[in-house]
Amino acid sequence: MAKVILVDLYHPACSQYAVCMEQRVSRLQQVIGEDVKEPVYLLLQQEAGGLSQGALMDRLVSVNSGAARVLMNPSAASSIHSFKQAVDSLEVTDVEVLTCNRRQEVLQVYEQLLFTPLYSFHYRTDVFDDLPPCPLGHPSSTCSQITEVKDEITTFLQRLPAVKGEITILKSPLISDCFSHGFTKRTGGISSISTLSSLNLFSSSRRRDSTAVVAENLRRLGLQAGFEPHQFHLAKVNHASDVWVMSKPAPESYDGIVTNQPGVVIAAPGADCMPLLFTDPVAKVIGAAHAGWKGTLMGIAMATVNAMVLEFGSKLVNIVAVIGPSVGPCCFTMEPHSAREFQAIHPDCVRNMDSPRPYVDIRLATRVLLEKGGILPEHIQDNTVTDQPNLTLCTSCHPDSFFSHVRDGLNFGTQIGFLWIKESHERIQHDH
Secondary structure, three states: OOOEEEEEOOOOOOOOHHHHHHHHHHHHHHHOOOOOOOOEEEEOOHHHHHHHHOHHHHHHHHOOOOOOEEEOOOOHHHHHHHHHHHHHHHOOOEEEEEOOHHHHHHHHHHHHHHOOOOOEEEEEOOOOOOOOOOOOOOOOOOHHHHHHHHHHHHHHHHHOOOOOOOOOEEOOOOOOOOEEEEEEOOOOOOOOOOOOOOOOOOOOOOOOOOHHHHHHHHHHHHHHHOOOHHHEEEOOOOOOOOEEEOOOOOOOOOOEEEEOOEOOEEEEEEOOOEEEEEEEOOOOEEEEEEEOHHHHHHOHHHHHHHHHHHHHOOOHHHOEEEEOOEOOOOOOEOOHHHHHHHHHHOHHHEEOOOOOOOEEOHHHHHHHHHHHHOOOHHHEEOOOOOOOOOOOOEOOOOOOOOOOHHHHOOOOOOEEEEEEEOOHHHHHHHHO
């Protein structure tokens, strides 16, 4: 299927709605004939629902030989959200929009907030151009209209029920009470696509979850964990070993963040890659890092530790490192030439070295590198620790709990590890 067609018949300020609809439906029947193979969706406002019992609605549903689907939800945001779900279920990314010049800019706001650059939108404003002008309340889009659209989308998303389950946060007993932290699981959000459902926390130009949906997921996580979205800083991953020291200008990309500022939430993403959290309860310094196999080999874990030491005076003996949910050696394989680099870190990091796809343990490699760098073994929490709850679960093995690139393919979701230094009043409240 090449594309879908969205026909914009949404005229919220039109004083002659029925007349305009009559003209547009007649034109639509001329433009979209019986030979059109693509699915057609008709966008109407619900307050014009009186049309549903009349001949005009009958003509609408007869468009495209009766295959057209009518989108007439309580709000435009709700209808376009339903349209996106339909597009995603068809696994289509090309959308042709039939509208008028006055509506294109407003529709593009919905596109920018509810879709991603993965989708290609093509706007046709010529279809209705020669019809009599529609007496809309505004001759063209205004800043206030665009602001209203953004507010409408935000309100709509906030009212959506969680797709499945509640937000669950995993915590390490090794991390002191002077910090707040956690590793997220996949439940409790509003992402509806199966591989992103439901608490996906990253929007990408190559995936289907929009910035607005991810922002709402983050807002819900913040309510649960105790932070505001404006406090939140997620690593701008490049699968390398750059670290942002938050007192300095941010690099263009970085896989690690360190700070000594209370109340600033730092976070690292993961979906098979490891979210790493570092704390120093003595100097009150924290770090977060994203470590995939490339970053592991490049030394991102110790680069983050070293930044804590050099920039903020942390001592190695005080630093605690926690390895979050990530792909285990049960599910992660590599080409032999890359696997040998892990074997060089420690022989136990690779299984079946002589096979075409050896199994690799990136978590063990991280522990070995941290211990070599001076972190005390008892200050590292991973899946080898048996006297503490296991936070380093295999993301690929637990589809109900975690997202996984290895398991789900390119349109995968993202969980995070997050961390902040509590403000002094937070500690006082905790003590009471």
